[in-house]
Amino acid sequence: MKIMVAVKRVVDYAVKIRVKPDKTGVETTNVKMSMNPFCEIALEEALRIRESGLAKEVVAVSVGPTQCADTLRTALAMGADRAVHVDAGTANVPPLSVAKILRALVQAEQPGLLILGKQAIDDDCNQTGQMVAGLLKWSQGTFASKVVLDKENQKATVEREVDGGIETICLDLPAVITTDLRLNQPRYATLPNIMKAKSKVIKKVTPEELNVELRPDIEIVQVTEPPKRKAGVILSSVDELIDKLKNEARVL
Template identity: 75%
Template sequence: MRAYYTRKVTGTILSTSSSLLAQQCQCRFQLSLLTLLLTPDYPIPITILGKQTEQKKETMKIMVAIKRVVDYAVKIRVKSDKARPIEHKPSSYFISKSCLSNRTVSFRFVSQSGVETQNVKMSMNPFCEIALEEALRIKEAGMASEVVAVTMGLKQCVDTLRTGLAMGADRGIHVETGGPLYPLSVAKLLRALVEVEKPGLLILGKQAIDDDCNQTGQMVAGLLNWPQGTFASKVVLDKEKQVVTVDREVDGGLETLCLDLPAVITTDLRLNQPRYATLPNIMKAKSKAIKKFSPEDLNVEIKSDIEEVQVTEPPKRKAGVILSSVDELIDKLKNEARVI
């Protein structure tokens, strides 16, 4: 730091020691080095090297939404419960009617009620891992002060939230709900949490591997009226200009967007490689704070117009035919497939 004092020197300098000159100038700073250039009628530059008061840095909070899903390495099995009639609402689609006690009742028949999750390994959605990793990298670069991980669902979702804390998130938020959540309900809950936490950036995985909806990020951006960058393969944050540049993968190649903060970003697979949670960090995660909410606390009503009618396994593909020679292949392409 450099300060200028204007003095007209008419006397004689008796000493050039730093301590004496500091007393003569009556400087209120703690000086470690003092240099004076004394010229009549000219400013005296005083160079001061010492402790300076650090200005308080502006901080930005990043919120990351994570989801608990069946582990990607687990073979999915559909529940084997038998068909049963379930009473339908009058506005719903039905396939049969039955008159009982002069009352018309609508029924639908469900053969399978969902995917088997009992005694099945559950993990964090891989796209959510990428979103959390990107948030942690932004924080490590000094562009953010805090990373908050958010999840919604049953009480077992806290285990997935602890994994996010072990990866490096500072604290967690769990919105405990009873039944299944569809994208619009999740988006409404996220909007309510954003209004509470006031983050500068909301990052989500582009989709979950259980339903592959790819809708939540777009919906919450619309509810918040924030700009959005979906399918992000590169994220560059400019804190001074309060913008974020996103390279997104589209059918024709790459599209670059410049978004004003606050913004919503959904992550693609090629954005980064998520880190592993180390054992010391797993132990530290047990002491990190997790705040709990209910939908009622956030004034959000959980309802959906979507009804899951049936869950079935995809049809099995026919086994391939192994051919012993090129001549046999040509014969089948010519006579059976008729493509040559």
Template identity: 85%
Template sequence: MQLPTLPFHFSRAPKMKIMVAVKRVVDYAVKIRVKPDKTGVDMSNVKMSMNPFCEIALEEALRIRESGLASEVVAVSIGPHQCVDTLRTGLAMGADRAIHVETTSQLYPLSIAKLLQKLVELEKPGLLILGKQAIDDDCNQTGQMVAGLLKWPQGTFASKVVLDKEKQVAVVDREVDGGLETLCLDLPVVITTDLRLNQPRYATLPNIMKAKSKVIKKMTPEELNVEIKSDIEIVQVTEPPKRKAGVIVSSVDELVHKLKNEAHVI
């Protein structure tokens, strides 16, 4: 007597989603001009681009997805309408879709962190990746703040990221003053990327064309129930002092004398 065979269904755990925050900043190659009244940086007719550390964060997310450990990469940007251009760049690099929280208000790290917290609660990613800092304000605060608000573990200044989906952990090598520190962090986790993590890819022309049809969801701080308010007062913005010309010395003894009696460094 032959027993009837029963169908077996093998289910796999769903792959996680990765959210990447990207910021629109003055291009790194542009010479910054301070406003005459010293209230800020002159942004008129200045080339803008994606923050270089955000490019590294997005590249890492794309590599994780390409390795099969993630199913979707969502790029997020917060700011004025022009942030759409930055998101299109992210989509052309390979992000699956994008979210733009549009606001013309002056934004500071805590406000950004609160908005990202709400987006994480809506999207439920398993990994949030940010650049360690933006090259315009160099705050280096948003990643740490959003990790605190979410009560997630954090791996900052990451120079290497390895995910173990079976153990549900991320192993992060981070750069510290004394060298490298390795952390094993339970997922979900917030990671901020350092310069040596990877080399971001260039967007190819076919991907640039494809990016035009990818979805950019529009939202506002009001829809996310986040009040934008300033917790920082900018007193004055000035250019750094010009570096003084060097001095040629005729001997080691003269060098030591100048370092000791003029520069006072020894």
């Protein structure tokens, strides 16, 4: 079985986000970029499945500008067998367009499993996995905290986190799975593997070659920072606290 993993290039989680002066988006110039943490978890799960003997190949794919090749090299250094870069140039690629691109790649590669992070930390959309499953008409297991494959019966058992606890579902393969934080702990790429990844060939295609039109279906009107929180105050008594909750906060 072949597993395809979608990975996204985002602003590193440790970087302090700055909004552009014209409020058109987030500043990315000279900002450290890295693989989306949820995508790292998705890739790690695919690698563990391959190492268990249930899959033969892991293919990493990424959609975005030329710099996405760096993210794919990280995926290759972690252990992915091949990488495919869909070069969208500087165009903003909304989740529905990404889903259509992934559908086209799935139809070309014919994997038995597509794994994605449940969301990206830049837009927090949490849409692509569900959309591509709908387009492919595949079973889907979202927010996976545990994945068990039954290759013989072509089934996957997924434990997923819901508001009330853990829900267990059984999926027919092929399927789409999106990963949650508790699924695993991603490995670090070793220096020898990082050096080897630099010489590996990354297949490059364009949305046009996949017959996908990038149509902006989302308009960003303005990006602003959240309002700053007011400084806290120290109160001397319970009566003073009740008075402020009643007359200032108006929650009583």
